Amino acid sequence: MPHKIPESVLVVIHTPALEVLLIRRADTEAEFWQSVTGSKDSPDEPFAETARREVEEETGWRCGVEGRLTDWGLENVYEIYPRWRARYAPGVTHNTEHLFSLCLPAALTPRLAPREHTHWRWLPWREAAAACFSPSNAEAILLLPQFAR
Known part of the structure; x- marks a missing residue:
């Protein structure tokens, strides 16, 4: 199996009332x-495409159909x-994470990928x-009111 690319996305999925979807690993x-x-599938995959792909893989929702994807223009670098x-x-110790949000019209039921996640709320x-x-996920959620306007 090839190594993961240390560039990833974090997508905070929320409703207009700022309810946030969490999924359990x-x-x-x-x-x-x-x-x-x-993570990106290839080094040249745009972050927005990674975000769309991951949302669909992990929840079954399609960005642009169920909700609107917003690029926050922010990145976290973490260990x-x-x-x-x-x-x-070998030797890779840090990841760069690009932040997005996806606003859904209501708290919908996701279709989880069972190999990745077991529960949702x-x-x-x-x-x-x-x-x-x-911590970077928690910090992103705390920024949500600024980006959900």
């Missing part, structure tokens, strides 16, 4: 709740958790931020 026993995330570093090329944005295991 399947590859851990802990309560690892997060927004939609995923990759040691448990997941083997997925990347909608929470008010502050509660969703508090429930995230990733």
Whole structure:
């Protein structure tokens, strides 16, 4: 299996009332709740295409059909958790994450990819931020009111 590219997207999916979708990772026993995330498939894949692909793979929703995808023009650089570093090329320790949001008209039911996620829930944005295991994900959710206008 090829190494993951250390460039990814984070897509905060929300309603106009700022309810946020969180999904629980399947590859851990802990309560690892997060927004939609995923790495580029190729170095030249545009971040917006990565975001559209990951939303569809992880929720079954199509950006532009169910909701509007917004590029926040922000990036986070963070250290990759040691448990997941083997997925990347030797020596890769950091990832660059590009931020997006997807506004849906209401709290819809996602169709989860069972190999990736086991549960889902909608929470008010502050509660969703508090429930995230990733600090960068929590910070993005706390920025949501600025980008949801």
